[in-house]
Amino acid sequence: MTSTSPLRKTTAPACHGPAEQAPADAGTPRIALLGSPNSGKSTLFNLLTGAGSTVGNWPGTTVAVGRGRWQVGGTDVEVLDLPGAYSLQARSPDEELTRDLVAADGAAPPSVCVVVTDAAHLTRSLYLVAQLREQPLRVIVALTMVDVVRRRGGRLDPAALAVAIDCPVVVTDPRARQGAAALAAAVSTALDSAVPQPRINRGADDLSRADDRFTWIQSALVAADGTLDDSPTLSDRIDRVLTAPFLGMGAFLAVMWLVFQITTKVAAPLQGALDAFFSGPVSRGGSWLLGALGLGGTWVESLVVDGLIAGVGMLLTFVPLMTIMFALLAVLEDSGYLARAAVVTDRLMRRLGLPGQAFLPLVVGFGCNVPAIAATRILPHARQRLLVTLLVPFTSCSARLTVYLLLAATFFPAHAGTVVFAMYLASLVLVVGVGMLLRRTLWRAMPNEPLVLALPPYQRPTWWVTSTVTWRRLRGFLQTAGGIIVATVIVVWVLQAIPVGATGSFGHVAPRDSVYGAVAQGLAPLFDPAGFGGWEIVSTLFVGFVAKEAVISSWAQTYAVAQPTSVSDPGSLGHHLIDSFTAASGGHAAAAVAAFLVFLLAYTPCVATLAAQKREVGLRWTLAGLVLQLGVAWVLAVVVFQIGRLLT
C-alpha cells in the first residue's frame, strides 16, 4: 500500500506502555495477525498500523506482542501482532501465548484471525490454518511470497486455494506495501458476517486428527495447483551412495584409510626434521648449558637431557602428524560427511542390537575416552549408559595413535598407514563384538529406540573453521600430553634410579636392576603366551595404564637411548624394539607386535578414563570394566600371537 491507501492509521492509546499493555476498549474488534516466524507478519503489521504501533510484554508474561490501531471500512480495529507460531500445539512460551490468545473459548477471542501464510512454504503454513479452521473463528489467509514461488517457476492459484480451505485468501506483499486494501476489504466483510461453522475433524485421537489435517492440506495443495520443487538435490544424490547400507560402510572405511595414508605419508619427513632439531642442537645446547653450570655428567643432565628434552621433543615431533590428522577430520566434519558416517554407524549398531544413539560417545571416544564417557549421558536409559560406558575404552583414542605409528613404522615400514587403519578397524570390531557379547549375556532386555538424522547439506569446508578446529584440538593434545609426559618422565626416572638390592646407588643403576625393572620382570611371564613377555616391553604397559601418551618416552628411558629420529625411521629405539620383540617371541616378532598392538588397543586407556567411569557408573562397574578390558586384551593378544606364530 502507498500514500494513496484508503486506510487511515491511528495512534495507539498512551496507556500502552512499553512494558505492559492494557486490553483494547470493549467492543473494539480485535484482529489477530498469526503466522510462522519470517512469514512477513510483522512487516504486514507495520504496514497496517504504521508508526502508531507499540510493542510490549503481554500482561502477566514476558512475551512481546505488537499492538496498533487500524481503520477498516470506517471502523477502528485493534491489531495484535502475535508471536510467530507454526502450530497451536505449543513448544515455546511465545507459541503458548499465541495459542491462548486465539482460543475460541478463551476470555476474548479475536474477531478475525489473519494468518500470514508464506506461499513458498505453503505446506508448513497451512497446518496452522487447519487448526484454526477447526475452531469457531473468522479466518483469513494473507498470502505472502507468491512472487517468490512464481520466480522459482512454481504455480499457485489463490482463488482455488480459498475454495479448498473454505476461507478468504488475500495476496499481499508487505515489503512492496501492496495488498493492504484488499485485506481491509476482506476483514470488513468478515466482521459483517457471522462466524463460520468450524471444519469437522474426523480423527478419534491426536494422531488421527493430525492425519486428517494433513489430508486436508494435501487436498488444498492439489486444488490450488501448489507445486513444490521436491526434486532431489546434489546432496540427496550423493547421500544415496554415502548412506547406503553397504556402499556407505565401504565409503566410510575407504575415507578413513585415506586419512591415515595421507597422515603417515605426509607427516614422516616433517617429523624427521623436527626430531633432528631436538636430538641435535637442542640436546647439545642443554648439555652445554648444564656443563657450564657444573652439572655435566650428573643425574641432573640425565634427567634433563635424556628425560625431559627427549620426552618433550618426542611429543613435538608428533605435531605435524596430529595437525594433518586433525585437519583432515575437521574437513570431513565441516563438509558434512561425518554426519553421513554417523548414519552408517548408527544403522550398523542398531542391526547388531546396540543402542543407536551410542554412536555419538563412541565417535567422541576416537578423540579422547574421557569426554566420551561423559557423553554417554545423552542415552536415555541407565542400562544403555552403562553398556556404552563399558564399551568406550575400546575406542582407539588419539593417544594410542603415536604407539601404533612407531611400531608400524618399525616392523611394517612399507604398510604403516594400513596397519594404523587396521587398528582403528579392530577398534570398531572390538566395540561391536564386546557390545554384542554383553547384550547377549548381561543385558538381554534393553530398550532400543530409533534415531533419525536430519542431514545438513554438503558444503565446501572453510579455512577458518578447519584451521580453528585443528588448532583447538592440537592445543588440547599438546597441553594434556605435555603435562603427562613431563610428570611421567620424572616418575619413571626416579623409579629407574632406585636400585633393588646392592647392585648400585641412587641414580647409578641399570634400569633392569631398579625398582622399575624388578616390578616389570615380576609380571613379564604373564605375557609370555602373547609373545611379548620381555620386561622392557611389559614395563611400558604400566606407564600406558597411567596414560598412553607417555609409552614411547618410557621405552626410550628404559633403553637409555636417544628418542627415535622419526616414526618412519625409528633409529636406535627401533633396533632395540626389534631385538626385544624377537627375543620375547622366540623369533616371531611380527606376531608379537600384532599381539602387543591389540593388547594396547583393548586394555585400560588411562587412569583419567577410569575416574570418568567411576563418576558415571560407580566403583563396582568401573572395576568390572577394568577386569573386562584386561581380560579381553589378554585373551585377544594370546590368540593373535598364537595364530600369528603359526603363520610367520
Place this chain on the structure above:
Amino acid sequence: MSPAATGAVSGVLSALEGGAATVHEAAHRAGVSLELAELAIDTLIRMGRIDATTLATGCPSGGCRTCASGVADQPGCGASAPSPARQGPVLVALRLRPPD
C-alpha cells in the same frame, strides 16, 4: 506403509519405527514429500510421540562452551540440553517415545 491408508503423520511415524535413518528415508518410506515429512516430524514432536535432541558430531570450533552437547552453565560433552551458544554442524536426533 502407504500414507493413503494410514495418513501422512502415521506413515512417517511408522517409517521411523521401522528404522528410517534420515528424514529423506522417512519421507520415501511414507510416500510423502520431504516438506510434508518434515512437517509430520515437527507435528509428532509437538504431540510428544517423539523427542528431538540436538547433538554434536565432534568438538565445535568455539570450544566446549559452544558444544551442542552442553548448556550455558554446564559446558562440554554430555550435558542435559543443548547450549544456546552452540555453533558448527549439528544433528537432530529423534527418539521415539510412547504416547502419554
